[in-house]
Amino acid sequence: MPTYVMTDKCKGCMECVKICPSDIMHIDPVQGRAYNIEPAMCWECYACVKACPEAAIDVRGYADFAPLGHSVVPMRTADRIVWKIRMLGGETKEFTFPIRTTPWGSIRAPQDAPEPTHDAARSELLSFEPDYLAVDALPTLPRPTTAGA
Amino acid sequence: MDEAQPHPTHVVDCDILIVGGGFAGCGAAYEARYWGRDLKIVIAEKAAIERSGAVAQGLSAINCYMGMRWNENQPEDFVRYVRNDLMGLSREDLVYDMARHVDSTVHMLEEWGLPIFTDPKTGRYVREGRWQVMIHGESYKPIVAEAARKAASELYERIVVTHLLPDAKDPKRVAGAVGINVRDGSFYVFRAKAVIVAAAGASHIYRPRSAGEGSGRTWYPPWATGSAYALLIQMGAEMTQMENRLVVTRFKDGYGPVGAWFLLLKAVATNAAGEHFESARLPELRTRVGAYADAKPMPTCLRNHLMLQEILEGKGPILLHTERVLDTPEKETIGWEDFLNMTIGQAVTWASQGIEPTKDPSELILSEPYVMGSHAVCAGAWTSGPQDVALGEYSWGYNRMTTVAGLFGAGDTVGGSAHKFSSGSFTEGRLAAKAAVAFVRDHAEAPTVGEEEIARFRSTVYAPLDRYAEKRGNVTAGTVSPDYLFPDQGLNRLEKIMDEYAGGVSANYTTNEHLLTRALEHLRRLRVDLGSMGARDLHQLQRVWELDHRLWTAEAVVRHTLFRQETRWPGYYYRADYPHVDDEKWHCFVNSVFDPATREWKLFTRPYHALI
Numbered sequence: 001m002p003t004y005v006m007t008d009k010c011k012g013c014m015e016c017v018k019i020c021p022s023d024i025m026h027i028d029p030v031q032g033r034a035y036n037i038e039p040a041m042c043w044e045c046y047a048c049v050k051a052c053p054e055a056a057i058d059v060r061g062y063a064d065f066a067p068l069g070h071s072v073v074p075m076r077t078a079d080r081i082v083w084k085i086r087m088l089g090g091e092t093k094e095f096t097f098p099i100r101t102t103p104w105g106s107i108r109a110p111q112d113a114p115e116p117t118h119d120a121a122r123s124e125l126l127s128f129e130p131d132y133l134a135v136d137a138l139p140t141l142p143r144p145t146t147a148g149a
Numbered sequence: 150m151d152e153a154q155p156h157p158t159h160v161v162d163c164d165i166l167i168v169g170g171g172f173a174g175c176g177a178a179y180e181a182r183y184w185g186r187d188l189k190i191v192i193a194e195k196a197a198i199e200r201s202g203a204v205a206q207g208l209s210a211i212n213c214y215m216g217m218r219w220n221e222n223q224p225e226d227f228v229r230y231v232r233n234d235l236m237g238l239s240r241e242d243l244v245y246d247m248a249r250h251v252d253s254t255v256h257m258l259e260e261w262g263l264p265i266f267t268d269p270k271t272g273r274y275v276r277e278g279r280w281q282v283m284i285h286g287e288s289y290k291p292i293v294a295e296a297a298r299k300a301a302s303e304l305y306e307r308i309v310v311t312h313l314l315p316d317a318k319d320p321k322r323v324a325g326a327v328g329i330n331v332r333d334g335s336f337y338v339f340r341a342k343a344v345i346v347a348a349a350g351a352s353h354i355y356r357p358r359s360a361g362e363g364s365g366r367t368w369y370p371p372w373a374t375g376s377a378y379a380l381l382i383q384m385g386a387e388m389t390q391m392e393n394r395l396v397v398t399r400f401k402d403g404y405g406p407v408g409a410w411f412l413l414l415k416a417v418a419t420n421a422a423g424e425h426f427e428s429a430r431l432p433e434l435r436t437r438v439g440a441y442a443d444a445k446p447m448p449t450c451l452r453n454h455l456m457l458q459e460i461l462e463g464k465g466p467i468l469l470h471t472e473r474v475l476d477t478p479e480k481e482t483i484g485w486e487d488f489l490n491m492t493i494g495q496a497v498t499w500a501s502q503g504i505e506p507t508k509d510p511s512e513l514i515l516s517e518p519y520v521m522g523s524h525a526v527c528a529g530a531w532t533s534g535p536q537d538v539a540l541g542e543y544s545w546g547y548n549r550m551t552t553v554a555g556l557f558g559a560g561d562t563v564g565g566s567a568h569k570f571s572s573g574s575f576t577e578g579r580l581a582a583k584a585a586v587a588f589v590r591d592h593a594e595a596p597t598v599g600e601e602e603i604a605r606f607r608s609t610v611y612a613p614l615d616r617y618a619e620k621r622g623n624v625t626a627g628t629v630s631p632d633y634l635f636p637d638q639g640l641n642r643l644e645k646i647m648d649e650y651a652g653g654v655s656a657n658y659t660t661n662e663h664l665l666t667r668a669l670e671h672l673r674r675l676r677v678d679l680g681s682m683g684a685r686d687l688h689q690l691q692r693v694w695e696l697d698h699r700l701w702t703a704e705a706v707v708r709h710t711l712f713r714q715e716t717r718w719p720g721y722y723y724r725a726d727y728p729h730v731d732d733e734k735w736h737c738f739v740n741s742v743f744d745p746a747t748r749e750w751k752l753f754t755r756p757y758h759a760l761i
Contacts, residue, residue, distance in 0.1 A: 002362055018197055018329065019197050019199060019200050020200075020204075021196040021197070021200055021201050021205045021224070021370065021372050021413055022196075022365075022371055023195075023307075023331060023372075023688055023691060024370050024688075026688070028235075028731060031305075037688065038688075039362040039365065039499060040361065040362050040363075040364045040365050041364075041365050041371045041372075042362075042365040042371075043205075043206070043365055043366070043367070043370045043371055043372075043494075044365070044366070044493055044494035044497060045200070045205050045206035045370070045493070046206065046493050047200040047206070048206055051200075059493075059497060061494075061497045061498065061500075061501040062362055062363035062365070062366055062402075062494075063361065063362050063363065064359055064360045064361050064362065064363035065359070065363060065402040065495060065498070065501075065502075066402075066498060066501035066502065067501050067502065067503075068500040068501075069501070070497065070500035071500070072489075072493060072496050072497045074489075075548045076287070081287050081489075083485075083489050083496075085485075085496065085500050085518065086500065087499075087500050087503055087505070088500065088501060088502065088503030089503050089592070091505075093485070093491065095482060095485055095486060096262045097285045097287060097486055097489070097490070098285045099264070099285060099287045099288040100262040100263070100264065100288050100292060101262045101263075101264050102261065102262030103262075105295065105296070106261075106262070107262070107292070107295050107296045107299060109181070109182070109296075109299035109300060110179050110182045110183035110296075110299075110300050111182055111183070111186055111300070113183065115186060116183065116184060118307050121184055121583075121586075122587070124535060124536075124537055125372060126250055126253060126576075126579050126580070126583060127179075127180055127183035127184070127252070127379070127579070128253065128257065129253050130253075131195070132252075132253035132256045132257055133250075133253045133256075134217070134218035134252065135216065135218055135252075137218045137711070138249060138250070139223065139224050139249045140249075140537050140538060141225075141245070141537075141538045141761075
């Protein structure tokens with residue numbers, strides 16, 4: 001779907017270029033502003049729309065099945081996302097959803113945990129197991145002894 | 150770094166290289182660091198891991214969670230479910246192994262800050278279906294990426310890994326990978342003691358239903374280019390179940406998911422006349438697939454089959470009656486959030502077409518086929534299973550290691566283990582990484598990378614830029630040249646071949662020996678033309694190598710489909726010359742090996758063993 005960029009808002013900051021998973025948001029060397037170089041490889045994932053600090057990027061539904069006259073616009077903050085939707089007939093809807101329950105950057109790095117023992121390293125346990133399984137032990141089966149068993 | 154060359158070379162030495170920073174790759178990075186504190190762990194990713202892979206846009210559910218702590222399900226239950234859904238064929242050791250660990254992954258994700266719907270009365274996660282839990286998952290990928298960034302020694306983004314490197318002394322051992330930085334054009338050589346391929350399955354192997362600019366509206370993302378398979382096949386790794394391609398039932402055009410609608414909201418689908426069609430078609434289904442027709446729950450492919458038959462008889466459109474179940478504002482919000490979190494394009498489809506889900510039903514459709522290994526299909530590499538439960542011939546020492554020494558897989562890369570989804574792919578990344586750390590401990594010597602091999606790859610990967618520069622002046626403006634093809638032109642040919650000859654949408658998913666043989670001839674000619682690609686810039690050069698990976702994937706799909714002389718998964722594809730399930734001959738895995746030395750493929754079967 002293609003994303004499009006509003007001329008009067010884009011400052012050419014490259015945030016969309018950095019984030020686009022499909023590598024299709026590029027800077028137009030003439031205007032110095034971003035644009036979608038390959039709409040047929042756009043997944044409408046909204047990564048660029050969410051990342052744009054100027055709210056300069058929007059989406060116009062795919063021309064092969066989406067009539068003009070709609071919009072689906074997000075505003076994402078540290079802990080929530082607000083979606084404003086305008087339907088074909090002009091009706092509007094608004095939804096707000098949480099996105100994260102902890103501060104950004106707060107995840108404990110695995111190397112901050114105590115070093116695992118040699119026995120743990122040669123076991124079937126993954127990091128923080130069995131504690132994080134929240135059951136007594138990692139399940140296993142009687143080891144099959146013959147093929148076709 | 151050699152500045153004199155137009156494309157300088159960077160050499161990165163590491164212990165473990167992770168190719169692809171999606172869910173499996175991020176899980177691998179986290180776990181590799183936990184067990185390998187002193188190791189150099191490197192991620193190479195073609196986009197930015199903050200929003201890369203299949204979960205770039207977010208998700209509205211975790212589709213794989215046992216709930217062992219509440220005794221909701223045990224791993225054995227999940228094995229039976231997956232076996233049933235895949236029509237009796239899965240690597241049950243791999244499925245069991247993922248399932249017994251996946252709860253610890255989900256609990257970790259919740260601790261990291263992923264909002265999971267919880268029932269305030271019971272304290273349990275809210276179930277969408279038996280295996281699924283509901284999440285506010287808009288930031289699912291950025292959360293997981295944060296963990297991976299903290300774990301990895303180095304992260305290289307915008308690197309398109311084009312090829313794996315064999316060890317110069319032992320072609321059955323991996324020694325690293327090469328790739329292109331698509332921002333500055335430099336050439337990257339990664340030398341690694343172990344490589345975990347956590348790359349993607351494939352969209353755009355088959356021509357999509359949408360047209361023109363809408364062709365980005367595939368179900369699996371357009372950046373899923375089959376690197377999970379192409380990288381491994383060329384190394385000579387054994388592959389399995391590549392014929393087991395996926396067709397999904399989705400909301401028409403926007404491809405919104407149906408899971409929450411069927412499972413949580415209990416919506417029903419009818420034909421255009423309002424008739425429930427599934428039960429009336431069961432007798433016909435039994436003649437095709439025997440007892441599988443009565444399996445509970447009905448396998449994904451068979452539900453597709455029943456809908457397809459209804460459409461082919463002219464009884465469409467198939468309608469999902471959202472209007473009958475959205476009877477409260479809370480349910481309407483759940484319906485919209487389901488799409489806004491994971492398929493925003495479906496919300497755009499509703500908005501643009503003026504579909505009010507509280508009043509209007511929505512059309513359902515069957516998608517074009519996809520090649521992948523983490524949803525309701527299990528294409529991928531044949532890998533070693535966990536030592537404590539895998540049967541002898543399913544285990545050769547290191548969990549999730551392929552038949553190439555030091556080469557591991559996770560997520561879409563690993564075959565035979567369907568229904569991993571996001572949590573299971575992350576878990577499989579963790580499993581592969583722990584085993585890769587053990588491999589590195591056991592094989593401390595650095596692999597040998599031949600300079601000649603690197604020089605050969607270097608000249609190969611940049612050839613499309615050179616060809617374009619040399620030949621561009623022979624024609625006036627425009628995109629038509631007799632000297633080269635642009636990657637989008639080659640992709641159009643690949644999609645057309647696969648659609649028409651190998652069971653795509655226009656063929657109603659049907660093929661036969663003659664059509665598949667023709668497909669191989671056309672693919673061979675396309676392979677020849679891949680030697681004449683043109684790229685005017687680095688973006689197009691990325692697209693050339695994505696096409697190369699898709700073509701390797703497509704060839705594997707066709708060869709496997711040709712070899713399996715039955716229709717095991719009606720609703721995914723049909724061999725018109727062998728229209729039935731044939732358990733006597735084909736209740737087994739179809740595997741293949743491409744020999745890089747002779748350039749020949751070998752197809753054969755491997756036995757299926759029930760673990761449970």
